[in-house]
Every structure is written in C-alpha cells, then in structure tokens.
Amino acid sequence: MTTGTEGDGENVSTAETGEAIPELVIISGMSGAGRSTAAKCLEDLGWFVVDNLPPALIPTMVDLGARSQGNVARIAVVVDVRGRRFFDNLRDSLADLAAKGVRRRTLFLEASDDALVRRFESVRRPHPLQGDGRIVDGIAKERDLLRELRGEADLVVDTSNLNVHELRAKMSAQFAGEEEPELRATVMSFGYKYGLPVDADLVIDCRFLPNPHWVPELRPFTGLNEQVSEYVFEQPGAKEFLDGYAELLRIVEAGYRREGKRYVTVAVGCTGGKHRSVAMSEKLARRMAADGVETVVVHRDMGRE
Template sequence: MTVSSLDTPKDTLAVVLVTGPSGAGRSTAINALEDLGYEVIDNLPLSLLPRLLEGPPPNRPLALGLDVRNRDFGTNALIQTIDRLSAEGQPAVQVLYLDAAEEELLRRYSETRRRHPLAPAGPPLAGIARERDLLVPIRARADVLIDTTGLSPHDLRAEIERWFGGEDGRPIGVTVHSFSYKRGLPRGMDIVIDCRFLRNPHWEAALRPLDGRDSAVAIYVAEDPRFDPFFERVKALIDLVLPAHTDEGKSHLSIGFGCTGGQHRSVAVTERLASALAQDGWQVSKRHREMERRDGHALAEKGQGV
C-alpha cells in the first residue's frame, strides 16, 4: 500500500475511507487523521461522496468517516463507489477498516451504556453480530486493517500515525508481534513464523512462570541447536524484504511469531528480532499479545481489589 504525503500534488491526493463496526475506534482514527493534517468529514451521506470528489481538488488529503449510521449507507453501494473511484485512479482511494473482536465490542458497549445503531431497542450483541455480517465484503476490500482489540486510544493513534504519517523519506515502520496459536492468528500480519519447533521453557519448572522477556528464558530458547540457523535465516529474510517493501511505498510491515502459549518462545524471538532491527536503524515497535492480555487482567483484578 502507498501512503500519500501531505505534500503530494493535489491531483493525486489520497482519500481515506474510514469504516468498520461501531465501537471499533473509527472516531479515534478520524481524530488522529485530522491531527495529521487530513481534511475530515464524518458521516457524509454516501450519495454525496461522488459529488464531493468531482468538485475542485482539495489542497490536502481527505479522510471520510463512513458507517451504518450514514444516511443511505449500503454495502453494495460503498463497494461500487470504491470500485468506480479506484478505476478512475484520481484521487487515490484507500480503505481503512477498524475492527475488533466481538467480545471486545460488547465490552465497550457495556462500559459506555450506548445503544447499538442496528439494535436500538435490544441488546448490543444482536446489533454487533448483524453489523459485522453486513461489513464482511467491505472488510475484504480494506487496504489497511487495524484490529483494535486490546488497544488503548493512544495505541490506536500511534498505529494511525505509523500508517498515515506521510513524512517524505520516512523509513518503513516495523511491528514485531508474539502470539499464541491457541487464540488464533493476529489480524493484519504480513509475515507469520511458527516457533513451536524450538524447545519449550514451559517444561522447566523454574522457567514456567517467567516469559520470553526474561534473560533466563531467552538464553534457554537460544541454546536450542536449531535456534541460531533459524534466527539467521529469519533475519536474512527480513533484511531482504524491508528495503523491497520500502521501494514499493509501503509504510508499515507487521511480523508475527507464534508458539503454543505465546509466553516463552515467540516472545523471546520477538524481542531478539526487534532488538536486531532497531540496531540496524529501522523504526521498530513490538507487541506481546498474550502478555498484554495477562497484564491487563492483572491490572483489572488489582483495581477491583481481588
């Protein structure tokens, strides 16, 4: 995906269509894009979108918020609009889709006590399920898909800045993730690598309560005879593809390492690769999905006095 700069000539400026299920973070994303210099229009009736884009070219990129609350919103109508604008080529249209797990959306609705737009008189869960089904074809057309499950508004703003910051000459950003295969693949991964063949610290009583950020666990994993050739080949692959993705205009690359529990091996490899890439001068961030989930539960229990 090409991320347009704010200094791009105005006849090639990007239009970012921001959509996704209600409660997934669309408003936060819209606000972040506005702070980045985008002209933002939220809840624009879909029938007015062609007229807007046929008008005088804007002097900065546009971010348009679209969801089921928009007047005359329809899945087929939006896809047809995307297809027509993409075929015309001007402006460059990108679809930013914010998503979240069903239980996360339900939790957010429960906390805010808001009614779901597709179930105003009933429980939010019915509206969430209906909306997710409605948006499946649009999700499949996304140029950028961000899963906001477990992300704070600050985290989401950081993701938006990585994707749409628009700095000329800005190096590609890299996020390295660890995860458990038991909970499925993280959404939005560009490269996923399985670490389950490495020896497992879980079976060592002293290491079991620790995680891959602990030096004892990292050393244990690295002492597997297969680790060095594995890591060398992974690093060589990433060294090859990062400049190539940069040349293609991509602004971000997500790399995932998975193991059984997402606590030891995948975390250790994620830490090792993130450190190596940072030393090489790449802009790197890291996420440990299962660790964040565990730490979040611990904080919640502490806050409740458990």
C-alpha cells in the same frame, strides 16, 4: 471538520490542471471499535475529516480538495453501517479514484465481540443493526456486511485491549509523519492460550521449540532476557527457522511494495506469549528493519501470568 496542512510534496497532480490531488484515508470498521476516536485523531493531525459520507460522493470530495490550492491536502472519510445502502457504490468509487491517481488507504477498526458488547452496554446504547434482537445479533450482521471491506483494508487495528490514549498513539504513529516509509511492520508476540490477534496479516507458530517455561532458572524471565533468548536459539531448528522465515518475508515485503500495501502485522506465537515468541519477534524485527522496513515490536501477552 478541519482544514488539512500544506501538501508534503508526495501528492500527485492531474496532467490537465496541475491541481494537487489530496491523499485519502477511508476509515471504516465495527461500530464501537473506535472509528470516532480515529477520525478525531486524524483531524487533530491536520486531516480534513468527513463523517458518514456516502461512498458515491468520495470522488467528488477529492475533486473539491484538489481545487483548494493545497489547503486540503489530506482527506479522511468515515464510512460505516449508517451508510450501508451506499456500499454497492464503494467499489465503483475506489476504481474511479485509482484511475485519477489518488493515493488512497483504508483503515479498518476491529474489536472482539466481548469488547464491543461491553462498550455498548456501558453507554446503554443499542447497536445500529440489532433491531429487535440483541447487541450480539447486530454485531454479527455488521461483521457480515463489512467482511469484504475488512479483507481489502490496508491497515486493520484491533482495539479490543486499547484505551483511547493508546489508540490515538497508534494513529499518530501511522499517520503523523509527512514522509512515510514504503512499508511499515508491526511484529507482535502473543500467546495462543489467549487467542490469535485478529489484526494479524501473517501468523508464525513457535510452539515447535522447547519451552523455557519448563526450565526452572529461566521461567521467571521473558524472551527479552539474554539467557532465555540464547536458550531458544540454541534449540535445533530455531536459527534455521528464523533465517528461512526472514527470507520468506523479503519476498512478501517486495510483493506488498509492488501492490502498494503499506502496513503489515506479523504475529509470532507460542503457548503463553512470554518466552519463545518474544525472543523470535525481537530477532525477526531486526531482520525486517535491516531490509528497510520501519518496524515496531509489540509483546501483547508478555506481562500476563
């Protein structure tokens, strides 16, 4: 564990004592999905990290941080299946934290079954919940156990195709800044033939538009190419779709801000993730950025054959 840096001026204070309440991140997710890497990254960024803390003790940890005279301004708590018997206390603890005005976020690390099986087999370790069964049995039990927590998470990160360095970069991008925006968005293009992104909050389907893949002179390029983008948005309904969905996202963005949700992943799909979804993602991201949303564009499948 490490001691956090000085507060950034955004931590609230209790009316009775004037003590600064630490910012809190709860790290959870699938075993093998990178919880330890995420926790280590936050530790390196100056967060005070506690591994496997029973949820019932989280309010106590926050109270202790509030008495540290600003030395523990940011706390990260790892909650996993090893503490599964304490999960019944988690909702009560979160309600207690909300009543105290604690600035709290939940990070959930996700990965596909195939990726998790490969990782457990590579280190020759059993899954914590597999018992006498197979690794996939343990994974299925864990998914069921964490289903509700995943659904309520502020940020879901799919690590299936991320290496350690890429995960650390993603964590730094989300948690390093002292002054964080009200809302951060990742706009991700993808190909349906490679599967839906499991960390998507919203999914947009561009397959109703003609595919540039069938235009010989456009096939070698991607949606980043100006000619491809022009072709996509010259098609009937393309501009109207962009305008309509951008307007819909403004409503969603306002709602997320009201609810205190600070992260959203918008997945834009076409068949292969190379042309239509890439062009639409780029345009949509610019619209969101113009609305004051800090936006990152990721083209998941653009480089695939």
